[in-house]
Amino acid sequence: MKYKTMNKTGDELSILGYGCMRYPRKNGMIDFEETKNQVITAIENGVNYFDTAYIYPQSEEVLGKILSDGYREKVKIATKSHISRVKNIEDMTKIFQKQLKRLQTDYIDYYLLHDVTLEDWENFKDMGVLYFIKNEKENGKIRHFGFSFHGNLVNFKKIVDDYDWDMIMIQYNYIDENYQVGKEGLDYATSKNVGIMIMEPLRGGMLINKLSKESKKLIEDFPIKRSPAEWALRWLWNDENIDVVISGMNKYEDIMENIAIASDVEPNSLNEDEISLIGKLKNNFRDKIAVDCTGCGYCLPCPHGVDIPLSFSFFNDKVLFGGFYHPVFYLMKTSENKSYASACLKCGVCERKCPQDIRIMKELDNVKSKLETFRYKFLYRIAKLMFRR
Ligand code: SF4
Ligand code: SF4
Known part of the structure; x- marks a missing residue:
């Protein structure tokens, strides 16, 4: 060792x-x-x-x-x-x-x-x-x-x-x-x-x-x-x-x-x-990534509280790896302070600051439609009850 x-x-x-x-x-x-x-x-x-x-x-x-x-x-x-x-x-x-x-x-x-x-x-x-x-x-x-x-x-x-x-x-x-x-x-x-x-x-x-x-x-x-x-x-x-x-x-x-x-x-x-x-292994993963967000946080703060990099990170995880874990964890991290993608009111402030030129508002719509579904919200509620011992 x-x-x-x-x-x-x-x-x-x-x-x-x-x-x-x-x-x-x-x-x-x-x-x-x-x-x-x-x-x-x-x-x-x-x-x-x-x-x-x-x-x-x-x-x-x-x-x-x-x-x-x-x-x-x-x-x-x-x-x-x-x-x-x-x-x-x-x-x-x-x-x-x-x-x-x-x-x-x-x-x-x-x-x-x-x-x-x-x-x-x-x-x-x-x-x-x-x-x-x-x-x-x-x-x-x-x-x-x-x-x-x-x-x-x-x-x-x-x-x-x-x-x-x-x-x-x-x-x-x-x-x-x-x-x-x-x-x-x-x-x-x-x-x-x-x-x-x-x-x-x-x-x-x-x-x-x-x-x-x-x-x-x-x-x-x-x-x-x-x-x-x-x-x-x-x-x-x-x-x-x-x-x-x-x-x-x-x-x-x-x-x-x-x-x-x-x-x-x-x-x-x-x-x-x-x-x-x-x-090459890394690029192989990256080719499959949905949003090329580096997580730098320059787009923050969002005036409506959306945690943009966190939303994209979980969205990428879901696209790359599938399963229900990532959407449920995403809801756990964003629900208390309402920092989920659906809180976006499309003011556009963030897009002007993103060095990767990501179409943030459009991608947040994708996050919302893929991660904030009824099924994942239901699973999130169950997970929340289990964690509250
Ligand atoms: S467009 Fe949406 S995510 Fe971006 S700053 Fe405005 S409200 Fe926040
Ligand atoms: S500025 Fe762009 S690359 Fe950086 S965290 Fe925000 S969306 Fe991601």
Whole structure:
């Protein structure tokens, strides 16, 4: 296993982190024994960073139970607090105490605000989160503070600039090089000395399971034989600015494959042919993309509150990957603050600011007709009930 020393925290972290959102399941429940075997296998092979969250069902409890068997001091735990559960600082404190209990620990190594928007960040500050963090750091209960983010580059930079963060967690992989915060956001945070954790390195498995026939053939015909997962991971670890790549592993063979790759990679080691192959894989995805939005956020703010890049990001996901997950997640992200595509009143302000010359109003109509259907709204309501435990 290769390790990186975090600039701000000084921690030596394995470049492969363990994402605890997708534990193996049996009969709809987390399979504890199998999870325990997999987690311990990962630890014994050098993985020392575990990422969980308050809202991942049973994840903290299961991790806490496994680590309580003599493994707690061998690893760093990252967990998160989500705005949907926190209305004031008393909620935040109560949830944090519960997290310590679930994780069977006296302290959290990396505490993150989960999937924050700029608006969430302002709300967190208003409720006194900075005082809470300062206090818990002084008490030794929180060692480092960060946030995870899925929004656009403009808002990301504002949040990065607003606090002396220890680390951030962003979605990044070879097809997201220019999506959400993308490479520009990654390098921006690095320039501020902030640690970089990567989530969705395989796009939830899509870079393995949703490859087109052309992409599979490109990989098969390449002189160096590697799996689709290995190409995706090597592309990430080729970037010297990335600290930890967090993979939501739940199969023994995937864990062993990822560990083997993480023990062998070096930054800046891919040659021209290898980079060119990954460029072709990426273009293959891009050819199928519906809206060529880079997620830069220059079209914002919309006077009527539409989150344009977010709408296009989910629309592209739906077109590329199908299924109901993306429309439902889109509705989850946009319904509370009415930032969905159908809030567009066609004032045209955004189109004049888009560097990609995207016909935003027309594309938002497409988003509305494809993602805001009765079926997805129904599924969204069910998902909302399930999340509100
Ligand atoms: S055209 Fe629509 S999305 Fe664009 S700024 Fe106006 S209301 Fe917002
Ligand atoms: S629509 Fe244009 S301006 Fe807006 S985020 Fe996408 S590329 Fe940037």
